Amino acid sequence: MDSDVLTVREVAAYLKIKEKTAYRLAAEGKIPGFKVGGSWRFRQRDIENWIETQSSGIEPGENER
Template structure:
């Protein structure tokens, strides 16, 4: 839909048809917004992450935060932070924040299990 503006804007600005044109523009804008919303696929933020098709899904080599590490190991966040600070778990810092490669944590868990088996014998 093409909108034609009158050549003499000053004369038309005071007349009621200008208000009608403005209302038509607003209605067209609302229609465009509705069409854009209707065209975009719905995204359910409450759907479990495993069922969503995330665009930014990371590869198998996940990087964990302290909170995620604590959840993964089922320990308190303070304990996970202390382990990282003391060098008990493999990790690295990004600025002042600790990060952990899931593959290295899995390897560390296997080493801990082997140590415990060796101590029990």
């Protein structure tokens, strides 16, 4: 179960971005994440789905109109 939830460091490495950028994207709501005791955490499947959405150019909820 631990491997399903990523830290900022892990998500930054996964996305090949700097940790500071991962923090900023999370705080701006641009990548899916949640805070636990003040620390950002990310579900791996949410990040993978976000990558697919970014790759396809479709905004979440766009097909629901």
